[in-house]
Amino acid sequence: MSARVRLDRRQLLALLKGMKRIRAFEAKCAELYQAQKIRGFLHLYDGEEAVSVGVMQALAPEDAVVATYREHGQALARGIPMNVLMAEMYGVREGCCRGRGGSMHIFDRERRFCGGNAIVGGGLPLAVGLALAARMQGRSGLAACFFGEGAVEEGEFHESLNLAALWRLPVLFVCENNRYAMGMALERAESETDIHAKAAAYRIASEAVDGMDVVAVAAAALRAVEAVRAGEGPRFLECRTYRLRAHSMFDAQAYRPKEEVEAWRGKGPIVRFQKWLDGNGLLHPSDLAAIEAEIDGEIELAVAFAEAGTPEPVEELERFVLMEEVPA
């Protein structure tokens, strides 16, 4: 372990807030989905918050991020304002993608957030290219690429790991292993279920980490990022986690027993971290109240912002199909 993490109380509370903020935002999204304010597919991150919050605090503004269709957590943790995210879900022009992307395709150029990608495995080659661009331009940034364990089943995963390792590119691969690719259990899809071992086959240093432990994720991410920045080539982090909610809003969850979900609920990253903070005297009752009030206020403003949004004029439908110039 090269980078020892020393987090002060303020930083620990920031991790807690980061996770609670994602959880509360998505709870509101689910509610708005029922109210038919949000439509299409909505993939919630409930249970996996420690992964994006833990990894993102290790990244710098010059790094690029590639995520999946379950990317609200990454988007918020990366600093995309909640209001433009909510507006995007509402499908209005004030949304970060002017209503063209929706929940599954969040982009933010300023924060180098290069998309939620809804083709499983489709984002990995992009991350390799973003890292290649950084290297060829002599920039210090790396590309952090989030994907689920289902992506491991795709050829693009293997092609991308090989290429990144072969060219020693600055990529941080983050596998969010939540055990189910939609309804397909890992052990029903993979002959080798130890995912981080697959990275080793490409000579990529890899680590499996408890993805329900935000501090463990943060520490592992810092170590991995430090190695990538030192020019050691790509790193691979397997974060073992669990999706507590359905795959999307249309999922009867026939593929897993209710008791399994309940058992994991008790091991959830927020309840666990909060208990730990509490037990160590790091969480004062007033902290919790303040955090929750701040989050509630932010969500309220985000909903109001989205509600006040305006539809993108249909005359603009074809705009950006072809670009007139490369954005500066």
Added chain:
Amino acid sequence: MSGPQRLTYREACRQAMREAILDDPRVFLMGEDVARYGGCYAVTKGLAEELGEERVRDTPLSESAFVGAGIGAAMDGMRPIVEIMTVNFSLLALDQLVNNAATIPHMSGGQFAVPLVVRMATGAGRQLAAQHSHSLEGWYAHVPGLKIVAPATVEDARFMLKAALADPNPVLIFEHVMLYNMEGTIPDGTASVRLEGAKVRREGGDVSLVTYGGSLFKTLDAAEALAAENIAAEVIDLRSLRPLDMATVLASVAKTHRLVVVDEGWRSGSLSAEIAARVAEEAFFELDAPPARVCSREVPVPYAAHLEQACLPQPDAIAAAARALVRPS
């Protein structure tokens, strides 16, 4: 440039890439065997030795990864040229081309552009059978967000790349395999061409022959044969398959009132169908005869030379189709 320059299509492609890499530090080339081997069709021969393997990169046989890497690099300031050996292999990268390159600019609300160039060989004629000989550029021309071009002349092979690299959108360049050895002359002083816009390659008033890529010279041969029968065929080289320059096609049809589309792709659901449909929609009353098409036979292209040739549009068939419109029996 001083004086007209005579060179092969292959050499024109190579010069174009060399110039682009030398002129712009953002440009680099990557693909299978482009560096040490010199390209499967020897198009990139010598480039890696001169320009270095950082700018001319051999890739593993991972079409999806290196095309996707090209997209990622293009999103972040580079101007990659990705070579795919043949259009058949590009199907292994279809996800990246159709789901990422074509969608990201629009899906991101214009925040990201993908100024990527992908070159690939297309077409039949070298007895390479069904997994190296198909003409699938029409499929790609179906997809909004992509630009599709098919240089048919040495001049276009020399200068379309520059125009493609200057374009902020993903551009797919289709090079017909039978053109690489073709020699041509670049007129004195030519330094650029437009990426888009069809060109009238031969003027005539009796029938419009609309084609592109590897079929252009077969169509010009057909026009020459027709001229001997006092049929003046106008030959239009589409150059760009998406967007289509229908104005040039329609102007020609308004003059000749007869249309033959020549396309090495299969007939069903093809680019030729699209052109015929648009002419029917937009210039129905200009037509003195139904639009005709000369396409490839609907079989996987076979190995044996006589079978392969029987698949493809040939000058005789093109001339016969035109003749039937001009002088119906």
